[in-house]
Amino acid sequence: MKGFTPLRKEIYKMIEDTDSPINADTIYKKLDNKPDLSSIYRALNYLEKKGMVKSLTFDTKINYYFTPKKHPHHFLYCKKCGKTESFDVCLANEIQKKIEDKHNFKITDHVFYFIGICKECMKRGET
Amino acid sequence: MKGFTPLRKEIYKMIEDTDSPINADTIYKKLDNKPDLSSIYRALNYLEKKGMVKSLTFDTKINYYFTPKKHPHHFLYCKKCGKTESFDVCLANEIQKKIEDKHNFKITDHVFYFIGICKECMKRGET
DNA sequence: GAATATATGCAAATGACTTGCGCAAATCAT
DNA sequence: ATGATTTGCGCAAGTCATTTGCATATATTC
Numbered sequence: 001m002k003g004f005t006p007l008r009k010e011i012y013k014m015i016e017d018t019d020s021p022i023n024a025d026t027i028y029k030k031l032d033n034k035p036d037l038s039s040i041y042r043a044l045n046y047l048e049k050k051g052m053v054k055s056l057t058f059d060t061k062i063n064y065y066f067t068p069k070k071h072p073h074h075f076l077y078c079k080k081c082g083k084t085e086s087f088d089v090c091l092a093n094e095i096q097k098k099i100e101d102k103h104n105f106k107i108t109d110h111v112f113y114f115i116g117i118c119k120e121c122m123k124r125g126e127t
Numbered sequence: 128m129k130g131f132t133p134l135r136k137e138i139y140k141m142i143e144d145t146d147s148p149i150n151a152d153t154i155y156k157k158l159d160n161k162p163d164l165s166s167i168y169r170a171l172n173y174l175e176k177k178g179m180v181k182s183l184t185f186d187t188k189i190n191y192y193f194t195p196k197k198h199p200h201h202f203l204y205c206k207k208c209g210k211t212e213s214f215d216v217c218l219a220n221e222i223q224k225k226i227e228d229k230h231n232f233k234i235t236d237h238v239f240y241f242i243g244i245c246k247e248c249m250k251r252g253e254t
Numbered sequence: 255g256a257a258t259a260t261a262t263g264c265a266a267a268t269g270a271c272t273t274g275c276g277c278a279a280a281t282c283a284t
Numbered sequence: 285a286t287g288a289t290t291t292g293c294g295c296a297a298g299t300c301a302t303t304t305g306c307a308t309a310t311a312t313t314c
Binding site: 003 | 264265270271
Protein backbone atom coordinates (compact mmCIF):
# COMPACT_ATOMS: atom_id res chain seq x y z
CA MET A 1 0.00 0.00 0.00
CA LYS A 2 1.27 3.43 -0.99
CA GLY A 3 2.77 5.48 1.80
CA PHE A 4 2.40 2.68 4.32
CA THR A 5 5.82 3.29 5.86
CA PRO A 6 7.39 1.26 8.68
CA LEU A 7 6.37 3.89 11.23
CA ARG A 8 2.78 3.93 10.05
CA LYS A 9 2.70 0.17 9.91
CA GLU A 10 3.99 -0.07 13.44
CA ILE A 11 1.42 2.42 14.70
CA TYR A 12 -1.36 0.65 12.87
CA LYS A 13 -0.35 -2.69 14.36
CA MET A 14 -0.30 -1.17 17.80
CA ILE A 15 -3.81 0.21 17.42
CA GLU A 16 -4.98 -3.11 16.07
CA ASP A 17 -3.42 -5.05 18.93
CA THR A 18 -4.65 -2.82 21.74
CA ASP A 19 -7.91 -3.72 23.41
CA SER A 20 -9.14 -0.17 24.02
CA PRO A 21 -8.87 2.86 21.78
CA ILE A 22 -5.51 4.60 22.37
CA ASN A 23 -4.23 8.13 21.85
CA ALA A 24 -1.09 9.66 20.33
CA ASP A 25 0.65 10.04 23.65
CA THR A 26 0.17 6.41 24.60
CA ILE A 27 1.45 5.36 21.21
CA TYR A 28 4.53 7.52 21.67
CA LYS A 29 5.29 6.00 25.07
CA LYS A 30 5.03 2.48 23.68
CA LEU A 31 7.31 3.11 20.70
CA ASP A 32 10.96 2.31 21.34
CA ASN A 33 12.41 4.41 18.54
CA LYS A 34 10.68 7.55 19.83
CA PRO A 35 9.73 9.27 16.60
CA ASP A 36 8.64 12.86 16.69
CA LEU A 37 5.12 13.39 17.98
CA SER A 38 4.23 15.27 14.82
CA SER A 39 5.10 12.19 12.81
CA ILE A 40 2.78 10.16 14.97
CA TYR A 41 0.00 12.66 14.44
CA ARG A 42 0.64 12.65 10.73
CA ALA A 43 0.61 8.86 10.71
CA LEU A 44 -2.69 8.81 12.56
CA ASN A 45 -4.24 11.27 10.14
CA TYR A 46 -2.98 9.18 7.27
CA LEU A 47 -4.44 5.98 8.69
CA GLU A 48 -7.75 7.64 9.41
CA LYS A 49 -7.99 9.18 5.96
CA LYS A 50 -7.32 5.74 4.48
CA GLY A 51 -10.17 4.41 6.59
CA MET A 52 -7.90 1.95 8.36
CA VAL A 53 -8.60 3.40 11.78
CA LYS A 54 -11.32 5.52 13.33
CA SER A 55 -11.25 7.88 16.24
CA LEU A 56 -13.45 9.20 18.99
CA THR A 57 -12.76 11.76 21.68
CA PHE A 58 -15.15 10.62 24.40
CA ASP A 59 -15.49 14.28 25.27
CA THR A 60 -11.90 14.37 26.49
CA LYS A 61 -10.78 16.49 23.52
CA ILE A 62 -8.15 13.86 22.86
CA ASN A 63 -8.37 11.57 19.86
CA TYR A 64 -8.56 7.88 20.71
CA TYR A 65 -7.93 5.53 17.82
CA PHE A 66 -9.25 2.06 17.16
CA THR A 67 -9.78 -0.35 14.28
CA PRO A 68 -13.39 -0.43 13.16
CA LYS A 69 -13.09 -4.17 12.52
CA LYS A 70 -12.19 -5.02 16.05
CA HIS A 71 -14.48 -2.54 17.71
CA PRO A 72 -18.13 -2.50 16.71
CA HIS A 73 -17.98 1.23 17.34
CA HIS A 74 -20.00 1.19 20.54
CA PHE A 75 -18.25 1.73 23.80
CA LEU A 76 -18.56 1.73 27.51
CA TYR A 77 -16.43 4.67 28.61
CA CYS A 78 -15.42 4.89 32.27
CA LYS A 79 -15.37 8.52 33.29
CA LYS A 80 -13.05 7.78 36.19
CA CYS A 81 -10.19 5.80 34.73
CA GLY A 82 -10.90 6.57 31.07
CA LYS A 83 -10.80 2.93 30.06
CA THR A 84 -13.15 1.77 27.34
CA GLU A 85 -14.59 -1.57 26.45
CA SER A 86 -16.92 -2.31 23.62
CA PHE A 87 -20.27 -3.98 23.51
CA ASP A 88 -21.79 -5.73 20.58
CA VAL A 89 -25.39 -4.67 20.31
CA CYS A 90 -25.87 -2.54 17.27
CA LEU A 91 -29.12 -0.78 17.74
CA ALA A 92 -28.11 1.95 15.41
CA ASN A 93 -28.48 -0.15 12.30
CA GLU A 94 -31.98 -1.11 13.29
CA ILE A 95 -33.29 2.41 13.20
CA GLN A 96 -30.92 4.07 10.77
CA LYS A 97 -33.23 3.64 7.79
CA LYS A 98 -36.20 4.97 9.71
CA ILE A 99 -34.30 8.07 10.78
CA GLU A 100 -32.95 8.69 7.28
CA ASP A 101 -36.42 8.71 5.81
CA LYS A 102 -38.06 10.73 8.53
CA HIS A 103 -35.39 13.45 8.68
CA ASN A 104 -34.19 13.32 5.11
CA PHE A 105 -30.63 13.00 6.35
CA LYS A 106 -27.93 10.88 4.69
CA ILE A 107 -26.30 8.93 7.52
CA THR A 108 -22.68 7.97 6.95
CA ASP A 109 -21.62 6.99 10.43
CA HIS A 110 -22.69 7.02 14.02
CA VAL A 111 -21.34 7.38 17.51
CA PHE A 112 -22.82 5.58 20.42
CA TYR A 113 -21.35 5.13 23.82
CA PHE A 114 -22.39 4.78 27.40
CA ILE A 115 -20.66 6.76 30.09
CA GLY A 116 -20.37 5.41 33.60
CA ILE A 117 -18.18 3.66 36.10
CA CYS A 118 -16.44 0.41 35.29
CA LYS A 119 -16.38 -2.45 37.73
CA GLU A 120 -12.78 -1.92 38.81
CA CYS A 121 -13.43 1.72 39.68
CA MET A 122 -16.60 0.68 41.43
CA LYS A 123 -14.57 -1.70 43.57
CA ARG A 124 -12.01 0.97 44.35
CA GLY A 125 -14.94 3.10 45.44
CA GLU A 126 -13.34 6.50 44.92
CA THR A 127 -15.67 9.44 44.53
CA MET B 128 -30.56 30.12 42.85
CA LYS B 129 -27.13 30.84 44.24
CA GLY B 130 -24.64 32.33 41.82
CA PHE B 131 -27.16 32.52 39.00
CA THR B 132 -25.97 35.93 37.83
CA PRO B 133 -27.49 37.98 35.01
CA LEU B 134 -24.76 36.87 32.62
CA ARG B 135 -25.25 33.21 33.47
CA LYS B 136 -29.00 33.59 33.25
CA GLU B 137 -28.74 35.20 29.84
CA ILE B 138 -26.44 32.45 28.57
CA TYR B 139 -28.70 29.77 29.95
CA LYS B 140 -31.74 31.33 28.26
CA MET B 141 -29.87 31.48 25.00
CA ILE B 142 -28.96 27.79 25.17
CA GLU B 143 -32.52 26.95 26.09
CA ASP B 144 -33.96 28.98 23.22
CA THR B 145 -31.61 27.74 20.52
CA ASP B 146 -32.69 24.78 18.46
CA SER B 147 -29.28 23.18 18.05
CA PRO B 148 -26.47 22.87 20.58
CA ILE B 149 -24.30 25.99 20.50
CA ASN B 150 -20.71 26.77 21.45
CA ALA B 151 -19.00 29.54 23.40
CA ASP B 152 -18.08 31.51 20.33
CA THR B 153 -21.62 31.56 18.99
CA ILE B 154 -22.87 32.68 22.37
CA TYR B 155 -20.32 35.48 22.42
CA LYS B 156 -21.39 36.71 18.98
CA LYS B 157 -25.03 36.77 20.00
CA LEU B 158 -24.46 38.70 23.22
CA ASP B 159 -24.78 42.46 22.88
CA ASN B 160 -22.83 43.39 25.99
CA LYS B 161 -19.76 41.38 24.80
CA PRO B 162 -18.52 39.98 28.08
CA ASP B 163 -15.08 38.45 28.24
CA LEU B 164 -14.82 35.00 26.68
CA SER B 165 -13.39 33.64 29.91
CA SER B 166 -16.56 34.71 31.68
CA ILE B 167 -18.60 32.83 29.13
CA TYR B 168 -16.50 29.73 29.62
CA ARG B 169 -16.84 30.07 33.37
CA ALA B 170 -20.59 30.50 33.03
CA LEU B 171 -20.84 27.39 30.88
CA ASN B 172 -18.83 25.36 33.36
CA TYR B 173 -21.05 26.62 36.13
CA LEU B 174 -24.24 25.70 34.29
CA GLU B 175 -22.92 22.29 33.41
CA LYS B 176 -21.78 21.57 36.95
CA LYS B 177 -25.25 22.51 38.16
CA GLY B 178 -26.67 20.05 35.67
CA MET B 179 -28.66 22.76 33.89
CA VAL B 180 -26.96 22.18 30.57
CA LYS B 181 -25.03 19.36 28.98
CA SER B 182 -22.39 19.39 26.31
CA LEU B 183 -21.05 17.28 23.50
CA THR B 184 -18.16 17.87 21.13
CA PHE B 185 -19.28 15.88 18.09
CA ASP B 186 -15.58 15.17 17.55
CA THR B 187 -14.93 18.79 16.72
CA LYS B 188 -13.04 19.35 19.98
CA ILE B 189 -15.39 22.24 20.63
CA ASN B 190 -18.01 22.06 23.36
CA TYR B 191 -21.59 22.42 22.15
CA TYR B 192 -24.16 23.10 24.85
CA PHE B 193 -27.81 22.17 25.05
CA THR B 194 -30.54 21.70 27.64
CA PRO B 195 -31.17 18.04 28.39
CA LYS B 196 -34.90 18.75 28.68
CA LYS B 197 -35.24 20.04 25.20
CA HIS B 198 -32.89 17.61 23.53
CA PRO B 199 -33.36 13.92 24.12
CA HIS B 200 -29.59 13.70 23.80
CA HIS B 201 -29.57 12.02 20.44
CA PHE B 202 -28.49 14.01 17.45
CA LEU B 203 -28.10 14.08 13.76
CA TYR B 204 -24.84 15.90 13.17
CA CYS B 205 -24.09 17.24 9.70
CA LYS B 206 -20.38 16.93 9.04
CA LYS B 207 -20.51 19.59 6.35
CA CYS B 208 -22.29 22.53 7.95
CA GLY B 209 -22.04 21.36 11.55
CA LYS B 210 -25.71 21.82 12.23
CA THR B 211 -27.43 19.39 14.53
CA GLU B 212 -31.01 18.33 14.92
CA SER B 213 -32.32 15.83 17.38
CA PHE B 214 -34.39 12.73 16.94
CA ASP B 215 -36.62 11.18 19.50
CA VAL B 216 -36.02 7.47 19.48
CA CYS B 217 -34.32 6.44 22.65
CA LEU B 218 -32.93 3.03 21.98
CA ALA B 219 -30.38 3.45 24.66
CA ASN B 220 -32.83 3.03 27.49
CA GLU B 221 -34.05 -0.19 26.01
CA ILE B 222 -30.74 -1.93 26.27
CA GLN B 223 -29.12 -0.04 29.11
CA LYS B 224 -30.15 -2.55 31.75
CA LYS B 225 -28.98 -5.47 29.65
CA ILE B 226 -25.57 -3.90 29.14
CA GLU B 227 -25.20 -2.99 32.81
CA ASP B 228 -25.77 -6.56 33.87
CA LYS B 229 -23.66 -8.18 31.21
CA HIS B 230 -20.64 -5.88 31.63
CA ASN B 231 -21.03 -5.01 35.29
CA PHE B 232 -20.77 -1.34 34.41
CA LYS B 233 -22.74 1.42 36.13
CA ILE B 234 -24.14 3.58 33.33
CA THR B 235 -24.72 7.21 34.21
CA ASP B 236 -25.17 8.74 30.78
CA HIS B 237 -24.85 8.02 27.12
CA VAL B 238 -23.95 9.65 23.86
CA PHE B 239 -25.58 8.68 20.65
CA TYR B 240 -25.49 10.52 17.39
CA PHE B 241 -25.55 9.89 13.71
CA ILE B 242 -23.11 11.61 11.42
CA GLY B 243 -24.03 12.44 7.87
CA ILE B 244 -25.20 15.09 5.47
CA CYS B 245 -28.30 17.15 6.16
CA LYS B 246 -30.84 17.82 3.49
CA GLU B 247 -29.78 21.42 2.89
CA CYS B 248 -26.17 20.39 2.31
CA MET B 249 -27.37 17.58 0.10
CA LYS B 250 -29.26 20.10 -2.01
CA ARG B 251 -26.23 22.38 -2.22
CA GLY B 252 -24.32 19.34 -3.42
CA GLU B 253 -20.84 20.43 -2.45
CA THR B 254 -18.26 17.75 -2.01
C1' DG C 255 21.17 7.36 -11.43
C1' DA C 256 19.37 11.87 -11.60
C1' DA C 257 14.83 14.09 -10.70
C1' DT C 258 10.71 14.38 -8.42
C1' DA C 259 7.70 13.23 -4.73
C1' DT C 260 6.85 11.92 -0.08
C1' DA C 261 8.11 11.29 4.93
C1' DT C 262 10.31 12.76 9.08
C1' DG C 263 12.36 15.82 12.67
C1' DC C 264 12.48 20.14 14.74
C1' DA C 265 10.56 24.34 16.18
C1' DA C 266 7.08 27.50 16.08
C1' DA C 267 2.13 28.36 15.54
C1' DT C 268 -2.76 27.41 16.39
C1' DG C 269 -7.02 27.49 18.84
C1' DA C 270 -10.22 26.22 22.41
C1' DC C 271 -10.12 26.60 26.91
C1' DT C 272 -8.17 27.68 31.68
C1' DT C 273 -6.10 30.32 35.28
C1' DG C 274 -3.82 34.00 38.16
C1' DC C 275 -4.65 38.38 39.59
C1' DG C 276 -6.79 42.84 40.66
C1' DC C 277 -11.01 44.97 41.15
C1' DA C 278 -16.04 45.22 41.55
C1' DA C 279 -20.33 43.45 43.12
C1' DA C 280 -22.93 40.59 46.11
C1' DT C 281 -23.57 38.10 50.51
C1' DC C 282 -22.89 37.54 55.41
C1' DA C 283 -21.93 38.68 60.21
C1' DT C 284 -21.87 41.98 63.73
C1' DA D 285 -26.65 49.63 57.78
C1' DT D 286 -21.58 48.81 57.63
C1' DG D 287 -17.60 46.56 57.44
C1' DA D 288 -15.64 41.85 56.18
C1' DT D 289 -15.48 37.92 53.48
C1' DT D 290 -16.88 35.57 49.48
C1' DT D 291 -17.82 35.35 44.66
C1' DG D 292 -17.92 37.01 39.76
C1' DC D 293 -15.77 39.45 35.96
C1' DG D 294 -12.23 41.50 32.81
C1' DC D 295 -7.69 41.23 31.31
C1' DA D 296 -3.60 38.94 30.11
C1' DA D 297 -0.89 35.11 30.19
C1' DG D 298 -0.66 30.09 30.29
C1' DT D 299 -1.94 25.22 28.91
C1' DC D 300 -2.28 21.35 26.00
C1' DA D 301 -3.42 18.50 22.02
C1' DT D 302 -2.69 19.08 17.52
C1' DT D 303 -1.00 21.35 13.17
C1' DT D 304 2.21 23.46 10.08
C1' DG D 305 6.45 25.54 7.81
C1' DC D 306 10.72 24.40 6.60
C1' DA D 307 14.97 21.77 5.96
C1' DT D 308 16.73 17.28 5.53
C1' DA D 309 16.32 12.38 4.58
C1' DT D 310 14.20 8.63 2.24
C1' DA D 311 11.50 6.53 -1.37
C1' DT D 312 9.62 6.41 -6.04
C1' DT D 313 9.63 7.51 -10.96
C1' DC D 314 11.60 8.33 -15.36
